[in-house]
Amino acid sequence: MKELTPKQKKFCQEYLKDFNASRAYKAAYKVKSDNQARANGSRLIANDNVSEYLSETMHQTKVNDILDINEVLDNLSHIAAGKPSQKIFKRVSYKGKKPKVEYDSVTTVTPEDQDQLKALELLGKYYKIFTDKVETQTDITVNIDPGDYDG
Structure with missing residues (x-):
């Protein structure tokens, strides 16, 4: 992945706040027109390097949010x-x-x-401090054949 320019990084940081590409583009670049910000923001998100940076950042954020x-x-x-x-x-x-x-x-x-x-x-x-006590009643019949023990 190529290094992002400072403006691209600023765009990514702003985009990750609310996923609004137009607003993020306006915050990173000097642009007055909403239509221009919308078009350029969409184009910037489609940029391979920007897209990869956003994916990695979101994945890392998700990983960091999981408690061990x-x-x-x-x-x-x-x-x-x-x-x-x-x-x-x-x-x-x-x-x-x-x-x-x-x-x-x-x-x-x-x-x-x-x-x-x-x-x-x-x-x-x-910590297995609490154990459930289970009482059971069973009838067991044991049959022993004396012939089984002859040597």
Whole structure:
């Protein structure tokens, strides 16, 4: 893959915010016409190097968003212990053709009691702390033929 120009990188960064090629093109390049921005934005997305860069960046972002087992256990432990965490509340703007997410505020929240209990239950199951006792009744008949043991 060829190295992208600074303007192409800027276009890609802007495009990945809301997947609006026209807006991204206007942010990276000096252009006044919406039609020109739309046409050039579409053309730039079709560029092999830009397309490959966008694909790799989106794939890497997706890979980074997946929690591993230690992160899951760590998050469950924090919830079970009732540790406060920050939560981002977002607002969605429906102006234009595509909805745009606008981040509103960051607030500190403490897990609710039922969330703590659920986290404790999941941790207990993971560490096999809880075992189910099963009582069974069986009738076994054993037949021993003395001839089987003759030497």
